[in-house]
Amino acid sequence: MSKTGLPPPTAGELDLLRVLWRLGPADARQVHEALLPERPDATYATVLRQLQVMHGKGLLERDETQRPQRYAPVQTQERLQTRLLKELIAKAFAGSGKALVMAALKGHVNAKERAEIQDLLDREAKS
Numbered sequence: 001m002s003k004t005g006l007p008p009p010t011a012g013e014l015d016l017l018r019v020l021w022r023l024g025p026a027d028a029r030q031v032h033e034a035l036l037p038e039r040p041d042a043t044y045a046t047v048l049r050q051l052q053v054m055h056g057k058g059l060l061e062r063d064e065t066q067r068p069q070r071y072a073p074v075q076t077q078e079r080l081q082t083r084l085l086k087e088l089i090a091k092a093f094a095g096s097g098k099a100l101v102m103a104a105l106k107g108h109v110n111a112k113e114r115a116e117i118q119d120l121l122d123r124e125a126k127s
Contacts, residue, residue, distance in 0.1 A: 006058050006074070008084060013054055015039065016047070020060070021077040027068040 009017060019034045020026060026034075028048040035042050051071050054060045063070040075083070085100075093099040109117065 008087065009054070009059055009080075012050060013059060016050060016054065017059070017073050017077070017080070020071060020073050025063065025070040025072040027066075027070050029068065031071070 015035065015038065016031060019031050023030060023034055028051055029044065031051065032042065032044045032047040035047060051060060051062075055062045055071065059074055060071045061074055063072070073080075089095060089097055089100050093103070105114070105117075
């Protein structure tokens, strides 16, 4: 459980959250159809059950005034990513954002991305 009181989402839950952030509030069938290109093995029943579990965990809101019920993330994508990143930095990098960036730059960033990062750093230095 994090400081927000919400549990961190699992990898599967993150897949559904990404779909909902892209679609906006949606029913289980809409989520299932949008998820199929990424996860063709996902069944409607599994998606519906996962949405119900995520609602129970507090990760989703559910509008029960409509049929079918519509689900929406409790947190914005940016807010959740920031929370998960803070937790990762605290746990895996002893609180050091620099250590995280250095680890990412060592093997997870291609030349184009490095150039974009350098441009960002250059702009920030000028401001």
